[in-house]
Amino acid sequence: MTAPSEQSQDAAVARIEEEAVRITQELIRIDSTNYGDGTGPGEREAAEYVVGLLREVGLEPTYLESEPGRASVVVRVEGSDRARPGLIIHGHLDVVPADAADWSVDPFSGEIRDGMIWGRGAVDMKDMDGMILANLRHLARTGTKPPRDVVFAFFADEEAGSTLGAHWVATHHPELFEGCTEAISEVGGYSITLPERGTGRPVRAYLLQTAEKGFAWIRIRAAGRAGHGSVPNDENAIVRLARAIDRIDAHEWPAEYVASVRTLFDSITELTGVERDDANIEAFLPLLGGARQFVSGTLRDSANLTMLTAGYKNNVIPGSAEAAIDCRFLPGHQDLMLETIRELAGEHVELIVDQLGIPLDAPRSGPFVDAMREAILAEDPGAHLLPYCLSAGTDNKALKRLGIDGYGFAPLQLPADLDFAPLFHGIDERVPVEGVKFGARVLRRLIETC
Numbered sequence: 001m002t003a004p005s006e007q008s009q010d011a012a013v014a015r016i017e018e019e020a021v022r023i024t025q026e027l028i029r030i031d032s033t034n035y036g037d038g039t040g041p042g043e044r045e046a047a048e049y050v051v052g053l054l055r056e057v058g059l060e061p062t063y064l065e066s067e068p069g070r071a072s073v074v075v076r077v078e079g080s081d082r083a084r085p086g087l088i089i090h091g092h093l094d095v096v097p098a099d100a101a102d103w104s105v106d107p108f109s110g111e112i113r114d115g116m117i118w119g120r121g122a123v124d125m126k127d128m129d130g131m132i133l134a135n136l137r138h139l140a141r142t143g144t145k146p147p148r149d150v151v152f153a154f155f156a157d158e159e160a161g162s163t164l165g166a167h168w169v170a171t172h173h174p175e176l177f178e179g180c181t182e183a184i185s186e187v188g189g190y191s192i193t194l195p196e197r198g199t200g201r202p203v204r205a206y207l208l209q210t211a212e213k214g215f216a217w218i219r220i221r222a223a224g225r226a227g228h229g230s231v232p233n234d235e236n237a238i239v240r241l242a243r244a245i246d247r248i249d250a251h252e253w254p255a256e257y258v259a260s261v262r263t264l265f266d267s268i269t270e271l272t273g274v275e276r277d278d279a280n281i282e283a284f285l286p287l288l289g290g291a292r293q294f295v296s297g298t299l300r301d302s303a304n305l306t307m308l309t310a311g312y313k314n315n316v317i318p319g320s321a322e323a324a325i326d327c328r329f330l331p332g333h334q335d336l337m338l339e340t341i342r343e344l345a346g347e348h349v350e351l352i353v354d355q356l357g358i359p360l361d362a363p364r365s366g367p368f369v370d371a372m373r374e375a376i377l378a379e380d381p382g383a384h385l386l387p388y389c390l391s392a393g394t395d396n397k398a399l400k401r402l403g404i405d406g407y408g409f410a411p412l413q414l415p416a417d418l419d420f421a422p423l424f425h426g427i428d429e430r431v432p433v434e435g436v437k438f439g440a441r442v443l444r445r446l447i448e449t450c
C-alpha cells in the first residue's frame with residue numbers, strides 16, 4: 001500500500017504534468033508572432049494569460065510593457081535561505097512567423113496528434129513556458145519554498161534580438177533580478193541518443209547549453225560614381241559591392257573548438273568509443289542526432305549574406321549599394337571577425353554595425369551544474385549531462401549584462417530518431433507530450449534542490 005504522502009506527491013506531479021501540457025497548448029493558440037518590424041500582435045494577450053494563471057494561485061506578478069503591447073511578466077518566489085544568490089528561470093512569449101499553407105496542421109491549433117503537441121512555439125519555446133508555469137503554480141498552491149530565491153520571467157521580443165523584452169527589462173528594471181547569479185532557459189537540456197561503447201546499446205545524453213555564440217548584424221555599403229546607364233563606369237557601386245560579397249563568401253573561417261565544443265566531442269568519444277578525425281569532422285557529427293545542426297554552427301565563425309539593396313531604375317547607376325550580413329562569432333572572436341570582414345570588403349566599402357550580441361561562456365562545473373545533472377538523473381537514471389555551445393543567441397545575453405550566468409536547460413526527453421534542431425523556426429514544429437511531462441518533472445526537482 002502506498003503511504004498517503006506518497007499518494008499526494010504522485011497527485012501533485014500528475015497535476016504539474018497535466019498543466020504543463022495544457023498551458024503549452026493554450027499558449028500556442030495565442031498568436032504572439034514577432035515579425036521583427038513592429039507589425040505583429042505583440043505579447044500582451046499571452047502575457048495577460050500568464051498573469052491570469054499566476055493570480056489564480058495568489059501570486060502578484062509584475063506586468064511590464066516596453067512599448068504598447070510588448071509585454072513581459074516577472075515574479076519572484078522567496079527561498080528558504082534568502083542569503084543565497086537567486087536563480088532566474090525564464091522563457092520568451094513571442095514566436096517567429098508561420099505560414100499555414102506550408103503546415104500539416106493549423107500552426108496556432110496546439111492540437112495533439114501522434115503523441116505530439118503541434119504548433120508554432122511547440123519547442124521555441126512555449127513548451128518551456130508551460131513547464132515553468134505549471135511548476136510555479138505548484139509552488140504557489142502548496143506554499144513550497146525553493147532553497148533560494150527563484151525569479152520567474154516571461155519576456156517579449158526574443159525573436160527580434162530581445163530589444164523590447166529581456167534587454168529592456170534588464171535596463172529599466174534591474175531590481176527585479178537583484179541578487180541573482182544564475183539563469184536557465186532555452187536552448188538545451190534536451191536528449192540525444194548515442195551508441196554505448198562496446199555494447200552499442202542506446203544511451204541518452206542531455207545537452208546542457210553552457211556557451212553561445214555572439215552575433216554582429218552588420219551592413220556593408222559600397223560607394224561609387226553615380227551616372228547615366230549608357231556611359232561606361234568603372235566605379236560602379238553595385239560591382240564593388242558584388243566583389244566584396246564574393247570575397248566575404250569565399251573566405252574560409254578557420255575551425256576552432258572552444259572549450260565547450262571540445263568537452264562535448266571528448267565526452268562523446270568517451271561514451272561511444274568513436275574517435276573523431278578533425279580533418280573529417282563531418283563523419284563525426286551524425287552521432288549528435290537531433291543536435292547536429294546546432295553543433296555544426298559552433299565549429300567556426302560564420303558570415304551569411306541576408307539582404308541586398310541597390311538601384312532604383314534600369315538606366316541609372318546608383319551611387320551606393322548595400323548588403324546585410326549575419327555574422328556569428330565564437331567567444332573571444334568579435335574583434336578579429338569584424339576586422340576580417342572589413343579587410344575582405346576592401347576599399348570603397350564601409351562597414352556598419354547595427355546590432356551586437358555578446359557571446360556567452362558559463363562555468364561547465366560547480367554546484368548548480370551538479371544540481372541540473374542530479375535532476376536529470378533522478379528522472380532518467382544512467383543518462384549523461386554534456387555541455388555544448390549554441391550557434392544562435394538567447395535572452396541569456398541580456399541577463400549577462402547584469403553579471404548573471406545563463407544556461408540553456410529546458411529539459412526534454414526526445415525519441416532517438418527525432419531531428420530536433422530543424423523544428424526550431426521550422427514547418428510542422430512539434431514536441432512530444434511525454435517529453436514535456438518529463439521536462440516538467442525535471443524542473444520540479446531542480447527547483448526543489450537548486
Ligand SMILES: [Zn+2]
Nearest residue numbers: 124125158186
Ligand atoms: Zn527561442
